[in-house]
Amino acid sequence: MQRLTQLITCLLGTLLFGAAAAADAILPKPFTATYEVTYRGMRAGQITFKLTRDDATGRYTYETTADPSFLARIVISNAAVERSVMEIGPNGVRPLEWSLDDGKPGTARDGQLQFDWNKKLVTGVIEGEKIELPLEPGLQDRLSIQIDVVTSLLRGEEPGLIPLIDDNRVKRYSYVKKETTSIDTKLGKLDAIVYESTRQGSSRQSRFWLVPDREYLAARAEQIRKGKVETVMVLQSVQ
Incomplete structure (x- = not known):
């Protein structure tokens, strides 16, 4: 995967927000959200997240598209698309398909995964490498993990430790509540809860400013x- 794409995707541990209606408390609403991205103090462009729901099947499709700055186009194409198809039910989020098209000629840096919950197997190809891994309970892809985190919060539960398939292996990310604070945004001043995501053995951590009054909308996110x-x-x- 391209490095900056990975950084942005890992950063997005909780950028979704859920439904406002009590009857749909564990389900996210379809939405489109756009974020301004800076990398090491330099503007990298914008990234847009779009969530849709197929009323016929009940499945959700969540995808990201980028509008990179001039310099960021060296590593990210404005034609790049990452997409996840998933089910959301009483037991949480179950990814079904994941794909990445880097928007450039060839498929050397593309990827696709299929989640077979009956056979308990994940198969696919990432950057030309064949993937076949056992499917453990709660396993997420790089996009579905975002929905899984917020679904837990909407239920009044802490996200805890979440297994994530990234490239050719499973990584485990821990989400911990750190503090409450206020943050100035284009929506005004909002009260937020800061969550931190870490992975054992990694020098990176992610931090998110989540707004409970807006169904855990992330007003800001950082990767350190x-x-x-x-x-x-x-x-x-x-x-």
């Missing part, structure tokens, strides 16, 4: 490496 902030995402618009 060796104690220094590298990537920052700030909410620009929501539809």
